Amino acid sequence: MLRKIRIAAATICFALITLLFLDVTGTLHLWFGWLAKIQFLPAILALNVGIVAFLVILTLLFGRIYCSVICPLGVFQDIVSWLASKRKRNRFRYSAALSWLRYGMLVVFVALLLAGLASWAALIEPYSAYGRIASNLFAPVYRWGNNLFAAIAEHVDSYAFYSAEIWLKSLPTLLIAIATLVIIVVLAWRNGRTYCNTICPVGTVLGLLSRFSLFRPVIDTDKCNGCQSCARNCKASCIDAKNHTIDYSRCVTCMDCIGKCTQHAIHYVPRTRAVHKPNQSLTEAKKEGTTGSRRTFLSLTGLLATTAILHAQEKKVDGGLAVIEDKKIPKRATPITPPGSLSASHFAQHCTACQLCIANCPNQVLRPSGNLMTFMQPEMSYERGYCRPECAKCAEVCPTDAIHLTSLAEKSSIQIGHAVWVKANCVPLTDGVECGNCARHCPTGAIQMVASDADNPSSPKIPAINIERCIGCGACENLCPARPFSAIYVEGHKKHRII
Amino acid sequence: MENKHKKNIDRRDFLKVLGGTAVASATILPGCKERKDSAYTATTEIPTDQMTYRTNPGNNDRVSLLGYGMMRLPLIPSPDGTHDTIDQEAVNELVDYAIAHGVNYFDTSPVYVQGGSEKSTAIALKRYPRDKYFIATKLSNFSNFTRENSIAMYRQSFVDLQVDYIDYYLLHSIGNGGIETFRARYIDNGIIDFLLEERKAGRIRNLGFSFHGTQDVFDEVLAMHETVHWDFVQIQLNYVDWRHASGRNVNAEYLYAELEKRHIPAIIMEPLLGGRLSNVHDHIAAKLKQRKPESSVASWAFRFAGSFPGVLTVLSGMTYMEHLQDNLRTYSPLDPLTPDDREFLEETAQLMMRYPTIPCNDCKYCMPCPYGLDIPGILLHFNKCINEGNMPASSQDENYRKARRAFLIGYDRSVPKLRQANHCIGCGQCNPHCPQSIDIPKEMQRIDKFVEDLKQEKEF
Numbered sequence: 001m002l003r004k005i006r007i008a009a010a011t012i013c014f015a016l017i018t019l020l021f022l023d024v025t026g027t028l029h030l031w032f033g034w035l036a037k038i039q040f041l042p043a044i045l046a047l048n049v050g051i052v053a054f055l056v057i058l059t060l061l062f063g064r065i066y067c068s069v070i071c072p073l074g075v076f077q078d079i080v081s082w083l084a085s086k087r088k089r090n091r092f093r094y095s096a097a098l099s100w101l102r103y104g105m106l107v108v109f110v111a112l113l114l115a116g117l118a119s120w121a122a123l124i125e126p127y128s129a130y131g132r133i134a135s136n137l138f139a140p141v142y143r144w145g146n147n148l149f150a151a152i153a154e155h156v157d158s159y160a161f162y163s164a165e166i167w168l169k170s171l172p173t174l175l176i177a178i179a180t181l182v183i184i185v186v187l188a189w190r191n192g193r194t195y196c197n198t199i200c201p202v203g204t205v206l207g208l209l210s211r212f213s214l215f216r217p218v219i220d221t222d223k224c225n226g227c228q229s230c231a232r233n234c235k236a237s238c239i240d241a242k243n244h245t246i247d248y249s250r251c252v253t254c255m256d257c258i259g260k261c262t263q264h265a266i267h268y269v270p271r272t273r274a275v276h277k278p279n280q281s282l283t284e285a286k287k288e289g290t291t292g293s294r295r296t297f298l299s300l301t302g303l304l305a306t307t308a309i310l311h312a313q314e315k316k317v318d319g320g321l322a323v324i325e326d327k328k329i330p331k332r333a334t335p336i337t338p339p340g341s342l343s344a345s346h347f348a349q350h351c352t353a354c355q356l357c358i359a360n361c362p363n364q365v366l367r368p369s370g371n372l373m374t375f376m377q378p379e380m381s382y383e384r385g386y387c388r389p390e391c392a393k394c395a396e397v398c399p400t401d402a403i404h405l406t407s408l409a410e411k412s413s414i415q416i417g418h419a420v421w422v423k424a425n426c427v428p429l430t431d432g433v434e435c436g437n438c439a440r441h442c443p444t445g446a447i448q449m450v451a452s453d454a455d456n457p458s459s460p461k462i463p464a465i466n467i468e469r470c471i472g473c474g475a476c477e478n479l480c481p482a483r484p485f486s487a488i489y490v491e492g493h494k495k496h497r498i499i
Numbered sequence: 500m501e502n503k504h505k506k507n508i509d510r511r512d513f514l515k516v517l518g519g520t521a522v523a524s525a526t527i528l529p530g531c532k533e534r535k536d537s538a539y540t541a542t543t544e545i546p547t548d549q550m551t552y553r554t555n556p557g558n559n560d561r562v563s564l565l566g567y568g569m570m571r572l573p574l575i576p577s578p579d580g581t582h583d584t585i586d587q588e589a590v591n592e593l594v595d596y597a598i599a600h601g602v603n604y605f606d607t608s609p610v611y612v613q614g615g616s617e618k619s620t621a622i623a624l625k626r627y628p629r630d631k632y633f634i635a636t637k638l639s640n641f642s643n644f645t646r647e648n649s650i651a652m653y654r655q656s657f658v659d660l661q662v663d664y665i666d667y668y669l670l671h672s673i674g675n676g677g678i679e680t681f682r683a684r685y686i687d688n689g690i691i692d693f694l695l696e697e698r699k700a701g702r703i704r705n706l707g708f709s710f711h712g713t714q715d716v717f718d719e720v721l722a723m724h725e726t727v728h729w730d731f732v733q734i735q736l737n738y739v740d741w742r743h744a745s746g747r748n749v750n751a752e753y754l755y756a757e758l759e760k761r762h763i764p765a766i767i768m769e770p771l772l773g774g775r776l777s778n779v780h781d782h783i784a785a786k787l788k789q790r791k792p793e794s795s796v797a798s799w800a801f802r803f804a805g806s807f808p809g810v811l812t813v814l815s816g817m818t819y820m821e822h823l824q825d826n827l828r829t830y831s832p833l834d835p836l837t838p839d840d841r842e843f844l845e846e847t848a849q850l851m852m853r854y855p856t857i858p859c860n861d862c863k864y865c866m867p868c869p870y871g872l873d874i875p876g877i878l879l880h881f882n883k884c885i886n887e888g889n890m891p892a893s894s895q896d897e898n899y900r901k902a903r904r905a906f907l908i909g910y911d912r913s914v915p916k917l918r919q920a921n922h923c924i925g926c927g928q929c930n931p932h933c934p935q936s937i938d939i940p941k942e943m944q945r946i947d948k949f950v951e952d953l954k955q956e957k958e959f
Contacts, residue, residue, distance in 0.1 A: 154912055162908040315652060316642040316932075317614035318570075319863035320582065324871040324917050390955040431869075433926035440944070441921065481870045481924045 002268055003255035006068055014075040020397070021134035021359045022142040024164040029360065029397045036356055038070060039127040040202045042399035045118070045350045056209060063213040063253035064206045067196055072134075073126035073184065074196060074252065080188035081235050090232035092192055094240045097247055102197065102204045109201040116345065119353040119375045126200050127399075129180050131354030132376070136177035139359055140166050167384070169358060169367040173376045192235025197250040207249035214270050217251065217258060219244040223265035230257035230266060327383035328484040335369065336380040336472060336492035339387070339414040340395045340405040343495040344374070350402035351377040357394035357403060363387065365474070366394060380416075382474030382490065387416075389443050389473070412443065415499050417472030417492040419446070419465050425480075425487035428452070428460035438463050438476035438488050444499075446470040447488075463488060469499065545824060549831035550601030553811050555764055557705065557730050560666070562633060562812045564805050565830045566604035566766070567597050569620045570611045570862065571816030585612055585619045593823055594623035598632070600827045604812045606635040606766075608671060609652055609659070617659035625661055634660060635667035635766075637709065638690070641675075641932070646688040653697075667766075668694065668703040669733060672864075672934055673720055674712015681716060691727065705730035709768065711934035714749045717757070724761055731811060732758055733766040735934075737776060738803045738844040739851055740769070745858040746936035755807060764811040770804035771797055771815065773860025780854045780886045783847060790843065797822075798829040803844055806835040856882040857942055858935045865929035865939060873918040874929060874939055880913040881946055894958045903953045910950065920947040 016032045023029070029036075036042065043051040055066055067074045085091065105124065112121035122128040143164045150163035168174060187194045196203040210216075219230070221244045231241040234257055238250035258266045334344070338357070341347035353376035358366045363385035366378040378394070380387065389412055395405035405411050419438075427435050429452065439447040446469035453459035463476070465488070472490045480486035551564040572590055574583035594605075605624060607616045617636060624632055636656050640649040657663065670691075673681055685691045697703045707729050710717055721732070735744075736751035744750045758765045771777055777797035779787075787796050804813045813830075817823040836844070859878035868874055884890050889905040891898065910919065923943035930939055952959050 159905050159908045162911065315610055315614065315639065317610045318612070318866060320613045320867045321873060321918065322867040322869055322871045323581075388954065427924065427926075431926075433924065433928070435924040435926065437922070437924045440925075479921055481922065 003259045006065075006253075006255050010069045010075045010078065013069055014072050014079075017072045017130075018134050018138065021131060021356060022139050023360070024143060024146050026360060026362060026393055033397055033399075035070075036127075036354075036397065036399035039399055040066065040071075040206070041122075041125050041127060041352055042354070045352060046399065046401035048401075055206075059206050059209040059213060061214045063210040063216050063248060063251060064203070065253050066206055067193075067203055067252040068254045071126050071130075071202070073130040073200075074193070076130060076133075077184060077188035077193060077195065078235070078254070080185050081192045084189045090229070092232055092234050092237050094231045094234070094242075095237045097238075097250060098198050102199070102207075105199050106201045106204045113349075116349045117373070118349055118351055119369075119377045121201075122352040122354070122376070123176070123180075124199055124201060125352055126196075126202055128352040128354035129184075131352075131356055131359075132173060132177040133181045133184075135355035135359035136169075136174045137181060165364055165384075167364070170370060170376070172370055173355070173368040176376065192237065193250075193252060194237075196252065197236055197238070203252075210251065210253075211249045213248060215253075215268055216248050216271065217246060217253070217255070217266050217268050219246065220265045220267065223263045225263055225265075227262070229260050229262065233257060233260045325483040327478075327486065329381050329383055330477075330485055330489040332381075332489070332491055334417070334492035334494055335371065335374070336417045336474075336490060337496075338366065338378060338380060338394045338403050339411045339416050339471075339496065340392070340398075340403040341496070342404075344492075345494075347402055348374050348377065350400050352400055352402075353377045354399065356397045356399065360393045360397045362391060362393060380474070380492075382477040382486075384478075386474035386478040412471065413498055415471050415493060415497045417490040418467040418470045419472070419476050419488050420491050421463055421465060422482075422485065422487050422489065423462075425482040425485055426462055427481050427487065428462060430482070432460065434461070435481060436461060436463075437479050437481060441475040441479050442470075443473060443475060444469045444471055447476060471499065545600060545827050546831050547600050550827070551805065551830050551833040552601075553764075555705070555731070555811055556762060557764075560633060560705075561603075563601050563603045563830075564810075564812055564833055565597075565602050565801075565826050566606055566635075566812035566814040567594070567602055568768070568814040568816035569605060569607040569616045571818045572612050572616060572619060573818050574612075585615050587619055587622060590619050591623045591626075593817065593820060594620075596820065597817075597823060597827075598627060600831065602827075603632045604635065604667075604814075605632060606667075606814050607660075608637040608639050609656055610639040610641070610671075617656060621659060621661045629662070633666035634662060635669065636660060636665055637669040637671035638685075638694075639671040640684055640690075641672070644684045644688060646690060646693075649684070649688060649690050650693065653694075657702075664702050664704060667705045667707065667731065668697075670694075670708035673708045673710050674716045675934060676931055677712070678716050678719055681720065695727065707731040707733060707766070709733035710754070711735060711748060711936075713747050714753070717749055717754065721757055721761070724763070729763055731764045731766055733768055733814075734758070735769040736765070736767045736804055736807075736810075737770050737772055737800055739772065739776065739848045741803075741848070742845065743848055743852055748936065755809065759809050762809075765807070765809050766811050767804045767813040769860055770813045771800045772858070773816075773862060775856065775858070775860065775882065776800040778883070778886060779851065781888060783850060786847065786850075794829075795825050797825055799844060799847075801826055801829045802834060802836050803841070805830060805833045806841075854885055856885050857937060859937060860935060862934060864932040864934060868923075868929060870922055870924055870926070871918055872920070872922055872943070873914050874943070876914040876918065877920050877946060878937075878942065880910055883913075884909065894952075894956070903956075907950070907953055920944070920950065923947070 013035060017035050019028055020032060020036055037046070037048070038051050038055070040055055043055065058065060109121050109124060143166045146161060147163040150161040153159070153161040184195060197207070224244060226241065228241040231239040235254065236250045236252055238247035239257060255268065258268060337344055337347045353368065355368065358368060358378050365380050365382065365385050365387050367381065368376040369379040390408065392405045392408055392411050395403045398404070423429065427433055436449045439449050446466045447463045449461040450464045451457050451459045452462045472493070474490050476488045477486045477490055480488050552561045553564055554561055573586040575586040577584045605620055607620045609617055612619070624634070638649060638653055640652055656665065670685055694703060694706055698706050708720060710732065734751060734754045735748065736755060740748065740751045742750050742752055755765055777800070779796060784796050787799055801813060804810060815822070815826050817826060857878045859875055859882070861875045861879060863875055865874045884906050889902040891902045896902065920943040923940055925940040925944070927940055933939060
């Protein structure tokens with residue numbers, strides 16, 4: 001029964017968290033966004049005392065239920081492990097804890113966090129690792145499915161579905177997601193919860209608490225007939241059946257052993273007396289680093305389209321569409337971080353690079369950074385869209401509060417960067433046509449069109465940017481007709497300001 | 500065992516019943532057919548010998564009332580996938596069907612369908628004897644007015660059309676750019692004299708002009724009839740433009756009356772306003788269908804244009820076989836409008852004026868936009884939303900949510916994001932090309948603002 005409840009709860013949590021990364025409508029997080037916010041590391045980074053306290057008490061009372069139910073990576077491993085058990089039954093055996101490895105990992109993890117390299121620490125952090133897998137590998141599949149429905153809906157003139165854009169946001173992040181997935185699947189397929197008990201810093205921290213949990217599974221030595229069925233079905237390899245002891249620091253309270261015991265010798269009961277000290281013996285266990293391949297950053301600007309230059313021709317024919325060259329990303333001296341992230345350094349320290357905001361950005365602005373200091377954390381670029389005034393999706397979904405906004409009005413008054421004009425690309429000067437598309441779309445009215453020649457009011461008009469009013473939303477950059485490089489682009493600010 | 504046996508019997512019984520039913524229905528169904536043949540289909544065969552013809556008073560050309568406009572030819576993606584090209588197989592099929600049902604007038608231009616229309620028309624018509632059809636083409640010297648370029652364009656039409664004479668030759672789109680442009684294109688460079696010589700030599704059988712523009716230009720060009728002798732004039736005529744011409748265009752009532760006065764045959768373009776008189780607001784569609792439930796909405800527009808005796812032919816750019824069939828049905832033969840019908844259409848036109856659609860006929864003269872916009876695509880989507888009632892007048896409207904969703908999702912479907920109105924920089928290079936004198940950048944910015952209001956859910 002306990003096992004069934006655990007499985008049901010885990011399935012629901014896992015499905016909903018996964019959907020947070022897949023959703024194209026942007027409505028799901030309104031209802032289930034809290035599932036990302038109760039994740040352990042995000043709660044700590046968000047300094048969410050209530051949730052951290054809740055998780056600590058939960059673990060002290062019931063053991064590492066968190067790892068079996070709330071953590072999506074944990075449940076994902078259980079699914080893989082369950083599939084593996086279909087092929088080979090009773091495949092686990094007891095092994096002693098690799099304490100030096102797990103505590104070593106924890107120390108490294110904390111050191112990285114303190115050094116402000118949250119995104120590197122996040123490589124081994126379970127929630128964001130799962131986020132990267134879901135957003136990089138599952139989301140495209142889900143979106144293709146969605147687009148298929150959208151195509152069908154279009155045929156029958158229905159507006160029930162609309163298509164979503166699918167594009168490769170960052171190759172290194174994709175490769176890391178693939179590497180993480182492969183390592184996790186291999187570990188889970190062979191040894192169940194190896195990752196959770198040797199690498200995962202959250203598992204290690206919770207393990208420190210779950211040693212002393214009130215409720216825990218206990219083997220009734222009177223009833224036990226020594227069949228070892230429990231140990232052979234323990235994916236955490238923490239039941240020493242010979243000695244009738246369980247290593248509670250590694251037990252994820254999955255209740256599998258309780259269900260497996262034919263003698264009903266294992267009970268999930270409150271502690272009545274001191275726990276037996278588990279025997280320490282050195283057993284060989286697999287250890288794997290999650291250091292995926294880190295390739296040099298490849299900027300992905302899409303396919304190069306040939307430019308159609310309209311020469312004065314003998315006859316102007318009707319119809320046809322001009323070829324549109326893809327925009328390229330300008331070289332920004334300072335990367336742009338989302339409004340609500342306060343500053344580059346604050347953001348680097350608080351973001352777990354879980355990709356939830358990137359997966360949910362409806363304007364294709366956010367993508368994982370390729371910079372080593374902010375690796376895989378979101379940064380902004382405007383060649384596909386711009387940060388629209390009616391949207392604060394990234395702040396709404398952010399579980400760590402690394403991006404925090406209270407209202408749209410607040411967002412529209414945060415200066416995340418400022419626009420810079422590039423004379424060489426500006427079409428009134430290059431093509432001799434009237435333009436002003438940047439000024440027309442500036443939400444704060446920071447751009448005015450002025451005559452390029454102060455003495456000649458009828459000379460071509462060029463944008464004059466009042467950087468005091470500019471918020472760096474990128475409307476001007478995105479809608480600038482100059483291609484592949486815009487004649488106006490946004491430089492980020494290291495520290496955001498309120499205007 | 501007992502059970503199993505029983506089951507088998509059951510199945511056999513079932514099959515027996517099924518077989519019996521099949522036999523019974525096989526005998527009943529043909530019986531039905533004999534009794535009520537007409538109930539099986541609403542579409543009747545289109546007669547091949549009932550086309551209405553009009554006679555050109557000048558040379559007794561017998562011209563079919565339905566003329567084929569070769570401006571909206573069917574397209575398919577090019578083999579390399581970069582652009583669309585003419586689907587010649589489909590063109591041949593359409594032309595074959597049209598000729599088989601009596602159509603004999605084909606209207607093209609060197610600039611139509613990205614410059615491919617004349618060649619495609621030639622390929623389709625080459626398979627018929629030259630005296631079985633009339634070809635109309637135009638001097639479309641819009642961007643380069645020089646005498647050399649204009650004559651080169653004229654001669655190139657003979658090459659592309661693979662003909663040694665042209666039945667109907669038009670000065671293309673007079674009125675665009677005003678009288679100065681007309682003079683520059685045809686008078687000052689001596690082209691009009693050149694064309695008169697060509698007519699004398701028999702290479703042009705009929706010389707005329709097509710007109711979009713203001714009354715003064717029309718009057719001045721028509722006054723040249725004394726010296727030039729226009730064999731025909733092509734005008735925009737339909738039940739909306741009859742008395743409610745949009746922009747700077749002249750009411751068709753005036754244009755037609757002026758031609759009648761001089762006994763000049765009229766050739767009608769835009770009888771359907773590029774589909775705007777077929778794809779109408781739901782209220783209007785219901786009204787038209789109610790009056791004649793078995794006729795299409797488009798047939799009203801064709802009957803209107805065809806009912807004027809001075810009309811030689813009514814051009815329609817038929818992209819699809821169904822359009823061609825519908826129009827053939829309307830004119831085989833023509834059922835002229837009654838005075839009552841005409842009054843009804845005038846009321847309909849007045850009703851139509853209440854829906855603020857943009858008068859774009861999807862002629863694509865404005866294209867390609869150098870900044871990549873799909874101008875007709877944007878305008879057509881806007882009109883579609885008006886016609887389908889998905890145009891919230893205010894954010895307080897009852898159907899605001901539904902209309903907003905339909906507008907925004909439909910917008911992304913009809914027009915790729917990079918070709919939408921927010922990319923219009925207002926360079927205005929499109930405006931001189933628009934025969935309906937739409938201020939395109941202004942409309943683009945208006946639509947863009949509307950889209951922004953919807954996206955930001957601003958109150959309006």
